[in-house]
Amino acid sequence: MMSPAVILLLLWMIVPLAMTLYFSFLRYNLLMPGTEAFDGIQNYRYFLTDPAFLEALGNTLMLVGGVLCITVIGGTLLALLLDQPMFGQGIVRLLFIAPFFVMPTVSALVWKNMFMNPTNGLFAFVAKVFGGTPIDWLGHYPLPSIILIVAWQWLPFATLILLTALQSLDSEQIEAAEMDGANAFSRFFHIVVPHLARAATVVILIQTIFLLSIFAEILVTTNGGPGNASTNIPFLVYAQSLLQFDVGVGSAGGIVAVVLANIVAIFLMRMVGKNLDL
């Protein structure tokens, strides 16, 4: 009964993967059509020994780690704030999720042109108002700038999940801790944070899957530069395949990315297994 759906899904996933795997062992350059030939592991050797690879790997991990830190910690604090009774609570919460609905390219361009631009940007304006020198954010701090942009997009998601988790905390537990003599800090670290651990795990898991493949924000802001300063693995694969026209090396890079993603997934699953099975 299920087989049509399963077969369709399998084809959907297996065919591209198999073709990527196949291309990764082929000498396949778009500038030299008709010269495709089996090339052994040359493509992998080329990709892995490329000095850009290690830099891209480091950038990928920095990007994922940085965004996760900002969204989980910031999300927790914002969730605490939004959980307080306030005027216009419903509208504030609605507005809060807005960044999540803005397309990545659009939000990246808004940040690039309206905030971070060293002549016309808002940050430059603020710096000038206080007599400072405007900073060329994307030129001098490309990776932190991209982390900031991506974190801005994902913060609402983390906040929303953590807020719902926060609201599911039994108020009697907090009251019991209060009677037990725990002050606000102890209550937060001993009761609230462990309660949020589960939700935070889900946030980390889902975000990691998406953050490993960040591409659009880099393409429209820094194009991976200056040099390779903001190139991550997906962008490196793109650069190999479509800027240097070497589909073979690009495919090899794709397979390497799949392997890396699986290594990360194993660590995540172990963390999830520990946290979700309370």
Added chain:
Amino acid sequence: MGSITLKKVAKRFGDVEVIPPLDLAIEDGEFVVFVGPSGCGKSTLLRLIAGLEDVSEGVIEIDGTDATEQPPAKRRLAMVFQSYALYPHMSVRKNIAFPLKMAGMEKSAIKAKVDHAAKTLNLSDYIDRRPGQLSGGQRQRVAIGRAIVREPSAFLFDEPLSNLDAALRGNMRIEISELHQTLDTTMVYVTHDQVEAMTMADKIVVLNAGRIEQVGSPMELYREPANVFVASFIGSPSMNIITGAPAAEAGATTIGIRPEHFQLSTDGGQWRGVVGVSEHLGSDTFLRVDVEGVGTLTARAEGEFPARHGDTVGLTPDPERMHRFDAAGLRIVR
């Protein structure tokens, strides 16, 4: 040490007065039960004592000192919640140790105290389990354990047995009473179950719509209820409340007769009626009898009483144990 005095304490939520100003004195070592129907303000009153809610008016004194403005932790009270409020991510040991850890006690001292509490409450076998792996009764005991390690001046219980099944509730009732004997500490206990109130209390406070209807020992409330509300609330099955002609004959607006204060007979009797339902428990027989001009009455006969649905029986109230109330519902003193 553990006396609690409420002086003109009132609680309002906005314009709604949940508890009108009331006075109450709880003596050291007493087991006081707040009882009343749901929504009568008994839990709110307990939370006021605990400090989890701020009083709108009045003074709360604990051990003779004004505690009205003190935060919950400073009042030296321990509370057992209805949901137990155990910390799900901590083991039983850590749960019980939590208040001591918060008080900054030394690790070795904490361990000794926790072990002692666990032994008292038969929890030693589960000490390293999480609350999620325990049964309702065990969780209840952990919650009590967490309360007793602090050696508080008084314990507050908020409907602690309402999540347990009937058999377990009976056992825990006895355990809590025994705990009170051993510790000899003041306990304030909130329940809607008058059986718990009657069996455990030294002093019962009957609440209705935030007002104290009557304060007294269980037997005082049983023998001399101050008004119709207390009369019908205390006792199981509840008292028969009769108005109209039969009450006027006795010189009152309302009369109350407990099911156990009827003389039942198959023939004769002051009132005769038809049996609707008969419940045979072996030790007792409960009859629901329709008496013309009086209403449906519940009567109890000791042991077995040979009456079935549709039989006619005679009921004779014991005039000595008949409760008479005036038009305002207050007891008419003989």
